[in-house]
Amino acid sequence: MHVRHLSFRLLQVYVEVVRCASVSAAARALHLTQPTVSLQLKRLAEAVGEPLFDASAARMEPTLAGRELYKAACDVLDRFDDFAGFLERARDGHAGHVRICVVTTAQYVLPRLLGPFAAHYPNVEVRLSVANRARVLERFDKREDDLYLFSHPPSGPSVRSARMLKNPLQLIAPLGHWAAGLAGLPFARLAGERFLMREPGSATRMMFEAWLSGRGLGLEKSMEIESNEAIRLSVASGLGLSVISAHTLQEGRERLAVLDVDGFPLESNWYLVAPRDRRLPYAARELVRFIGQHAADCIEAEWIYPDIGQVAEDFIKGG
Template identity: 25%
Template structure:
């Protein structure tokens, strides 16, 4: 037998799609080219791989077994190519990370130099709410997640990156005494909340419950950025992570309102499933973080300690 890798891939795509036309589209080939390669591939077997009935192509039982073998062979070829690139010190592959929306102010600083060192690494970054981040991680759809609240129901490993501090924020400075009653303070404010499933909302609600705070007015918005802009416009106040407020605080568009029991302090942590089988890319990234996170914090987040 003298079939080629190209013929194996073409037959596998036909078996997966049940269509020569769809296989051609997936492989960016013409339909006649795919048909010719299918005939050449079939000519090397005495047993039919396909049956054509009407205008539809069907894969025989023997063909299905060949398709399974073809998929395995192609996976091994991909692994060989990947290992060859790694052996030549050329790190290639995908790095898939899911982060909560506020983490977009954190993670890029812990990624930038790594991606410059390894330009052939493909980053897939999903910025979403906490609920979706945890689902992505639980279903093993990503390598890592960056969160400020560690989910309790999953067996995880973690690497702490940066403290997370949340303050009461307003568009005007308000001077409350530290011992003022929190409910009295919050009764005077319109509170802006994130949507259900948000980690920032969870932290804010836990603070309100823990301190038995009563409040009268509330609005709901779907991102920290939307909440921030609403505060600037004078629509209300909210408890927000400091990490996304640097420019607005420096420009005095926003102000931290000092009250007792704030800031709330958590930790931005990179998390992954405990039994995760790391690829060379993910192992290299963890090593990079271990070796460089202190430098990154000193260079990129020195302003953070001023608050």
């Protein structure tokens, strides 16, 4: 590879094309013409000396060499972004940017931390994305963000993960449901009810189905709804029962009953996740440290583990 033929612009163009899986979409995002982007890709492929995209694929899929180049390009660009942030911090105090992507249930809690963090670090730009678990996993695979918050994180040597907050799952019903107010109810008595479920791949659904399987239980009727808000409203309207994050339940205005069922609430947690093969930018490190030090000031104590401060420091160090 002729390294001297590479430039930051070539790497920026390539990263955008991989993320968009489209030359035209990347051109729009970069405010360039499509022929310009195509020419940049050609120059980059010539410099590398290997095909960067699989010509036989229906959409733009990087080859093995292309995937490795993508990782290297992300690392290089992030390193220099971090350096630029360091220079700004040296001149103006804390600065830089942090990109964080969270699953939909975490959208009810994380802003409570980001608001005070932004007030404490006014020169740090925070970019927050909210998506379902499948989309967050896709963003993690593409290294589109610095930090991720999962209730069922990915695993493997490329994953840096730490338990940060409690996320118990409650079984809810309409206020007038026959089981409301009963204590120690066996789940088998509810198996014939209609259960409202999130989409396949949802961490809440995965945990509930694993819990059922582990006890040899099953559901007779279920209905898929791809929104926590719609699930709350549907349960309140008498459409069925559901298992839902206590945080999601807390933020709703609907009048619902939390059933006292053996085995509930299901114990679940939110995990902070980052790619282990990439250096954690300065601003991201400061956000993790801030969460560890100030979570108790922003979130109810019942959701916070006593060791969150040490967990945060270990995460920063890569443990």
